[in-house]
Amino acid sequence: MRTPTWTCLDGGYFRDGKPPVIGILTDSHGRKTTDADRLGTIAHELGHFDYARNHSQHQPFVPPGNPTGTSDRQIEHRRGSEFVRRNVGRRLADEAHANEFNAQVRDEFLRSTDQQIEVSGVDKGPFRTLGPKRDVATPSEA
Numbered sequence: 001m002r003t004p005t006w007t008c009l010d011g012g013y014f015r016d017g018k019p020p021v022i023g024i025l026t027d028s029h030g031r032k033t034t035d036a037d038r039l040g041t042i043a044h045e046l047g048h049f050d051y052a053r054n055h056s057q058h059q060p061f062v063p064p065g066n067p068t069g070t071s072d073r074q075i076e077h078r079r080g081s082e083f084v085r086r087n088v089g090r091r092l093a094d095e096a097h098a099n100e101f102n103a104q105v106r107d108e109f110l111r112s113t114d115q116q117i118e119v120s121g122v123d124k125g126p127f128r129t130l131g132p133k134r135d136v137a138t139p140s141e142a
């Protein structure tokens with residue numbers, strides 16, 4: 001089975017193989033990434049690693065199946081829609097966990113160094129804060 005790779009906003013990724021791999025960008029959207037960008041990406045991708053090791057057993061990855069149908073088009077449509085339906089909950093939970101993990105690392109880093117790191121996915125919307133206040137929903141708030 002192909003190893004799932006989670007490619008995230010702004011291009012970081014986590015590939016859960018042997019060994020697991022985290023990738024970060026040195027350039028993003030035409031500019032050099034900063035230490036804060038890269039630390040934020042690493043924290044986010046570590047959240048995906050933590051989810052894969054400690055939380056994914058409740059919603060395991062489901063590979064594409066082999067549905068039947070009356071035409072190739074119908075079969076491929078069913079294969080795609082079943083794949084999305086069976087995996088969307090896991091992906092959302094995984095991404096939420098990675099953002100929460102990222103926010104926890106940001107909070108701890110800020111407390112110990114008085115410096116900010118990025119939280120992937122919250123830097124362009126209305127939820128951005130520059131303080132230690134948590135701005136990503138926790139599972140109990142969802």
Ligand SMILES: [Zn+2]
Nearest residue numbers: 008009095098
């Ligand atoms: Zn992610």
